[in-house]
Amino acid sequence: MSVDISTIIVNYNAGDALYSCVDSLLNCLLEIEVIVVDNASTDSSLDALLGLPCVQIIKNPSNVGFAAACNKGARIASAPFLLFLNPDCLFKPGTLVSLLEAMRVDERVGMVGGLLVNSDGTEQAGGRRAIPTPWRSFVRAFGLSRMGNLYPRLFSDFQLHLQPLPDCPIEIEAVSGSCMMVRHAAMEDVGLLDEGYFLHCEDLDWCMRFRQKEWKILFVPSARITHYKGLCSKGRHIFVEWHKHKGMLRFYRKFFRHQYPLALMWLVTTGVWFRFGMVTVNHGFSLIKDRIAHNSE
Numbered sequence: 001m002s003v004d005i006s007t008i009i010v011n012y013n014a015g016d017a018l019y020s021c022v023d024s025l026l027n028c029l030l031e032i033e034v035i036v037v038d039n040a041s042t043d044s045s046l047d048a049l050l051g052l053p054c055v056q057i058i059k060n061p062s063n064v065g066f067a068a069a070c071n072k073g074a075r076i077a078s079a080p081f082l083l084f085l086n087p088d089c090l091f092k093p094g095t096l097v098s099l100l101e102a103m104r105v106d107e108r109v110g111m112v113g114g115l116l117v118n119s120d121g122t123e124q125a126g127g128r129r130a131i132p133t134p135w136r137s138f139v140r141a142f143g144l145s146r147m148g149n150l151y152p153r154l155f156s157d158f159q160l161h162l163q164p165l166p167d168c169p170i171e172i173e174a175v176s177g178s179c180m181m182v183r184h185a186a187m188e189d190v191g192l193l194d195e196g197y198f199l200h201c202e203d204l205d206w207c208m209r210f211r212q213k214e215w216k217i218l219f220v221p222s223a224r225i226t227h228y229k230g231l232c233s234k235g236r237h238i239f240v241e242w243h244k245h246k247g248m249l250r251f252y253r254k255f256f257r258h259q260y261p262l263a264l265m266w267l268v269t270t271g272v273w274f275r276f277g278m279v280t281v282n283h284g285f286s287l288i289k290d291r292i293a294h295n296s297e
Contacts, residue, residue, distance in 0.1 A: 003054075004100065005032045005181070006077030007085055010069040011046070012039045014087035017228060019048035021087045022055060028096040032083075035073040039063040045087075065198035066177070074192060082187065086178040088228040098223040099181045102169045110186030110215025111207070113175025114223030115165070124227055126176045128160045128219040131208060134252055134260050134268045169218045173211065177203025179225050186215045194254075199240060201247030208255055238280055245276040 007025055011018050022034055034055045038046055040063050049055050058072055070084055081103055083096070095114060102112045116127035130136065160172065180203065190209045193202045207217055249272055257265060 003031045003033045003079045005030060005081050005083050005096065006073075006079035007032055007034045007083040008070055008073035008077065009034065009036045009085050009087050010039060010066055010073075011036055011041055011087050012063065013041045013043045014045045015043055016045070016048070018045040018087040021085065021089055021091075022049060022052065024091040025085075025096070026052070026054070028091055028093055030096055030100070032096075033077070033079065035077060037069040037073045039065075039069050065195065066200075067193035067197050067202040068195045070202075071192040071195065074187065077184070080184050081181055082184055083181045084177060084179070086227065089179055090226040090228075092224065095223045095225060098220055102218050102220045102223075103181060103183060105169070106216065108214070108216050109183065109218055110190070110210045110213075111175065111180055111182045112169070112218045112220055112223075113180050114219075114225045115221050116176060116179065116225055116227045119226060119228060123161045123165070124229060125159050125161050126178075128172050129174050129176075130160060131173045131204065132248075134256050134264055137248075137268055137271070165221050166219070167221070169220045169222075171216050172219045173217065174204055174207035175217060175219060177206075178227055178229075180206075182210075183215075186210065186213075189213055190215065196250060197247045198243045199247070200244040201251045204251055205254065208251075241276060241279050245272050248272055 009018070009021065014021075018036070022036070025032060025034060032054065034052075035058065036046070036049060036055065037058045037060065039060050046057060046059075049057060056076070058076075060069060060072070064072075074082060074084075081100065083099070099112050099114055103109050113127060116124040118124055190206070190213050194205050197205065210217060249269060252265065252268060
């Protein structure tokens, strides 16, 4: 049986959310196959999927990271379009159709992403964004984006979710790896995800490479996806933040080290690790505060 979309879901202890995600996909009125790549989960999240039609499960003996797991699923995907999806996402029946229609408008569209929303319906950051170049990151870190209204080309932020929502699909620089549909032919041209990233920033890397190969990336506002962000990273805050900051530095070095002055790159690197330090300290204080409150009860 031919399928329209191959969906690759990387699972790590997603609990009941994994089944809910897969169930929402199977009710999307399209012929799809679902490939779940499990990164050595220790919960029972896979149990509910046993026996479901069109669902393949790949079990990794260890946690190989998000990019490597995605690539493992992509290598066996058979459809002309691949949907890379986090297990903490939920679809409504028309969502996949909207993404697929946007893909088919132009054969040079290589990737599309939808409108990521929180459980209360508000738009989530990261679903539509510009590439966070070293300069844009510098602008954001030092609050210079407040001058963006006066000098938009110089002080624009890379987060686009604060801008008015467009009424039709538009071309943008990057979408979120939590829900991205790619054309199989484009993936073969660009290559798989960079497995040098363990967690975070591999999606930005891929968007950069798609655009370097002149594939279009579209944001589709009518494709609304509820994303319960952070579900799979509960209890691993510092671990996740470490890989996020480490991945950002890899991204900068890979694409921008020859385009920016060494002094700016040094400032950005210092800023990244300073931010990681602050995140770690704040998290430590939060844990201490919670423990004190618990002991006083």
